[in-house]
Amino acid sequence: MNKILNRKIKPMEKYLMLILVVYIGIVSMTSKNFLTMNTLIDLLKSSSGTLILAAGVLVVLISGGIDVSFTAVAVVAAYCSIRISMMLGIDNLFFIMLVSIILGGIMGAINAIIIQTLKISTFITTLGTSSIFYGFMTTFVGTESISVADKPSALLAFGSARVFNIPTFFILAVLILILTWFILYKTMLGRTIFAIGNSEESASRVGINVFKTKLFVYTYMGVLSGIMGVVYFSEIDLINPISLVGTELMIIAAVVIGGIRLTGGDGTILGAILGVSIIQIFKSTLVFLGLSTSWNDLFIGLILIISVSIISYGERKSNKEKLIFTK
């Protein structure tokens, strides 16, 4: 494993992998239906959207910020894009995707501009803009649902498409994760994202353009939200623009479970993937254990607290050995 990663695997990642293996073991022993091709494919398909968003959230958290507007951006970008394509009669997946990406990117850039020029905290800014974006849509575009019969056929085709039996969604999500990994670890841009997450002051002192970096971070989050919005509406039958919004904290929680610091500057793709996997697997497998979905929230809350306290305990312990009492 260390060889594949080209680095030491973090204790947190080890611990998450252990949980996953043990949990999957328990579920597959209790239910024979779990380890079947169909369940696995369903799992991959339903995880795709979350993985795409998690990639964006990871980048935002590493940069030292937080974004709670991405579900609103996803819904607004994709819904508007679908309505535009229906209005123009262009039943083409790439067109819908492109428009949604552009809209998402614009909304992300607006976040960055507000954060930088008005110097408001990232949380407050995105809390505000999420209402603004969503409110803009409900007021000027509407919230009418689109039924399967009216839905552009390109979306229906995208929803069921598979390559070598693997859902296209999942392939898309993997490509995005690879791209995110490449940006974070192989480009100068990625280095500046880590740098501003470590310390904005220090970053600007070495001559990093903090605004440019933030502009990228939030636009990237917006673009990924735009893509995810289209994926999301392709997956479900009825396009209902009042869904999805409200699940953003769960996705942030998934990334945090993966050991990514909310204070910025540190985090790994593997951690984010493991965090999402845990949440997704819990969500879709409680049925196999004969538990109702209401157990879901309870489990996820517990995992969140436990995993974060493990990190915090480790840090406190090592600080105490070094006689540091500040944390």
Added chain:
Amino acid sequence: MSEILLKGKNIWKSFDGVHALKDIDIEIEKGKIICLAGENGCGKSTLVKILSGVHQPTKGTIEIEGEEITNLTPIKAIEKGIQVIYQDLSLFPHMSVAENIAMNHMVRSREKFIDKKEIEKIAKEQLEKIGANLDINMPVRNLSIANKQLVAIARALSLDTKILFMDEPTTALTKKEVSKLLKIVVGLKEKGISIVFISHKLNEVFEISDQITVIRDGIKVGDFSAKELNPKSLSFYMTGREIGHGRYRKPEKTENVLELKNLTKTNNYTDINIELEKGDILGITGLLGSGRTELALSIFGLNAPESGEILVEGKKVEIKSPVDALDNGIALLPEDRLTQGLFLDSSEKVNITATILDKIKNKFGILNSKEEKVLAKNTVNKVNVNNKNIDLKVRNLSGGNQQKIVLGKWMVTDPKVFILDAPTVGVDIGSKSEIYEKIQDSARDGMGIILISDELEEIMANCNKVAIMHEGKIIKALNESDLDKEGIEEEMFNIINNSKRGEIVE
């Protein structure tokens, strides 16, 4: 005449109508070491910020290599070869040593992609240049302050640096580390790099500077050569008044207020025996890592000892937490006042009364705000904080005045034993002598004081007993008559710096 790299002419700077700098002229010659000396808040840091493009001067011009530069920005300054190492070092704690060192170079090179090998190459090259040996893959947060400093220097040199500003680079270092740093600085000078030091510690200034520029209250007092000055005249130029401290002497024998018997904690300290009388000022010195801070934390209940006894006024006590320590009349002024000693974003009042809330609350637990104000006012006056507004946030005070607040906050608890860990680090000489005065006054009133310090002059001026620690052991104890001996300071210096592992100096 040699080449002038950077010139500031008639520089004025005001913040909100207050003049921070008044008509300052400064010239920095190639390959010279210049020291900017002055008390906290005199404007020397502001001057550095102007010369490196962080602030714009209100009036005046800046010339770099003969060319007048308007609107100097940090990026422009870096391109012209000006690098500043700030007191906080501006490193990236979660990134590795290599990434930190290569960061400047990478940002400047405008490369789009990262080449890990290139990063490691740059880092190794730069560390070699200054003769430092560090694990380049270690995250910077795990390094000691001295090593962090080396990383910051290596990073600053990774570009074509002509002038290097260093803001108080030696405050957090031990003597040994300081001399290593100064050696590096002299090496840089030989390579033709100009270094501008901003420092409080007078003797270091003398050792290596070609020119000493003294600033007081925003006005340049003058440029001096090191030969023209002695510590006394320099401190006079810096403060505008004569400063001298007499030795502290304890009048007569009194009863013990604190005794440590065979106190031991593995890897921290071994078999420590100390007797502290009322009115004693016991100096504990030794290199960083000698166990002195660990010992202080144990007496204050933050680092439980494994064996041995602590006696307060002859009675054996268990000190498991700072609360126990306070109940037994023990106070600690911590090494790092910013993170451990103060609530930076709270007012002077809140900081001062934080230690005695129990005394100013009524039986329903509600604070008596009138009494709180009176107490805070008295304390602020007693320790002579320069800004007497008790509602002012402590963050806005200078280092020396912040330290006076920490001192005052513990003084109000009226402790029997007061441990001061490096009380004058980063404190200007004016405040320093006021702090010494307060310490000595308290001792005269019968407080037992333990003063932990790197600075032998500080120990000599204030202590009537000294213990030198090395690798967790007290290797030399000195009493009042020992301290009166001729050449004792040099002897102590040699003991501290030459003691080898496990060797006991008799």
